[in-house]
Amino acid sequence: MTSLSDLPIRDDLRGLKPYGAPTDPVSIQLNVNENTHPIPEAVATDIVTALAQAVMSANRYPDREFTELRESLAAYLGHGLTADNIWAANGSNEVLQQTLQAFGGPGRRVLGFPPTYSMHSIIASGTGTEWVTATRDPEYDLTPATVVAAIVEHAPDVIFLCSPNNPTGTSVSIETIVAAYDATEGIVLVDEAYAEFSDLESALTLLHRRPRLIVSRTMSKAFAFAGARVGYLAADPAIADALRLVRLPYHLSVLTQAAAVAALAHATEMLAMVDEIKTQRDRMSAGLAALGFVPVPSEANFVLFGGVADPQALFHKLLIQDILIRDVGIPHHLRVTAGTEAETTAFLDAMADLQALGRVES
Structure with a gap:
């Protein structure tokens, strides 16, 4: 065999x-x-209704730009964001993968701070991006000085900061994110998969005038939508333009889009x-x-x-x-x-x- x-x-x-x-x-x-x-029964019923309507058009390709979904996600996030600031994919893992396809790849490196989300290094390998790491501070913290020193040492093209961090549950301060952004000419991606469970300030507040900053989110956790596979990011519109170069055409099915839009209509x-x-x-x-x-x-x-x-x-x-x-x-x-x-x-x-x-x- x-x-x-x-x-x-x-x-x-x-x-x-x-x-x-x-x-x-x-x-x-x-x-x-x-x-x-x-998922609450009333919400599930509306989602099923939306899916039933969507399947009637499944003979056609879905909206390649998933416009309604991006509009719904922008409205959910707030912070003055519009559909142009939003990108979505089949789970936040695909968002991370597309990010490294566009900004990483052979000859480039991504910096992470273990212990952190295990898929970060796996996605780096899958895209041919070198995975380099630096040590965290005590209590799994990340101070501005620690992050800047790692950026200076490794000169990464992409920096992954996970906040709240998986598997520790600890968060990265706004000051650390700003310090990381100012210390590099590369992409800074803040993975906020668990943001809804945190009482701390989101990196979404930093997006204005920071075109190389990406905030990644997911509907898997707070929205109880893990099986639906919907991840997304907020960033400068130019980031979405970059990801359009590497995404597969029609990558979000008509069913995925319909289910996510219906769920977002019941965000409360x-x-x-x-x-x-x-x-x-x-x-x-x-x-x-x-x-x-x-x-x-x-x-x-x-x-x-x-x-x-x-x-x-x-x-x-x-x-x-x-x-x-x-x-x-x-x-x-x-x-x-x-x-x-x-x-x-x-x-x-x-x-x-x-x-x-x-x-x-x-």
Whole structure:
């Protein structure tokens, strides 16, 4: 049987592993930062109606410029943005990929600050962009001085800043983003996939007169739309012009566009669950701390916690109890998504039971 190593694959892809997260069939899935709350029934009904109407035109190609969707996203974001400032794709991963196709590629490099979103480096590899990294400050912080020093050292063409950062949940200050922008002539992309869960100022406030700044967002998290695959960015209109050069034609289906527009029309209802998720996130942090673990303060919909003697052992013990969380590869740490009240209770009860049995150490 032919194996991958037998194929004439690109040399820079040899030995790499694809993105993957455990997909064990369990009752409580708290491993990939999905919104575990269901879409409200009334909203789902309107989305289904929009899809039924859209499918009647599926014999034709969709609007290549997805104009109505860009208008809806601009209205949702505010900040004086218009449809010209918006670009969208099949999940924010495709937005990041198109960004590196346009501004990265062979002979160019993108700077990241691990631990951070694992797809950043994978997308860099897929686009032939060199992935270079720099060390974060204590407590997973990024100060202006640290970021500027890394830019001076590596001279990147693109800088990825994740805020709130996955997997730590920590945010990047406005001052750090401005310092990064002023220190480079390249592209600065702020990945704000979890922005709706944060009370801090968004990088959207910085877009005016900064044509090389990109703010990436997604409908996967706060909008409970992970399965619909809708990501987008806000930037100077010239950025969208650049991405038009590399996107595949008609890359957003008529069904994707219809579903997203319908969901955005119900933004208030869709985002009503955000406060509840933040409540469970904070409850989870407090509960873990009470058990002797060390939760990292989070502005996202998940909690990274330390003080775990054996992360893999704890991961598997929780799995036996029908609870799936995430080992992100940071020594003595695990990450757990903030779910519903019932899911949070089940997780904290399981953690208490395991500690009481002496199966974990803080």
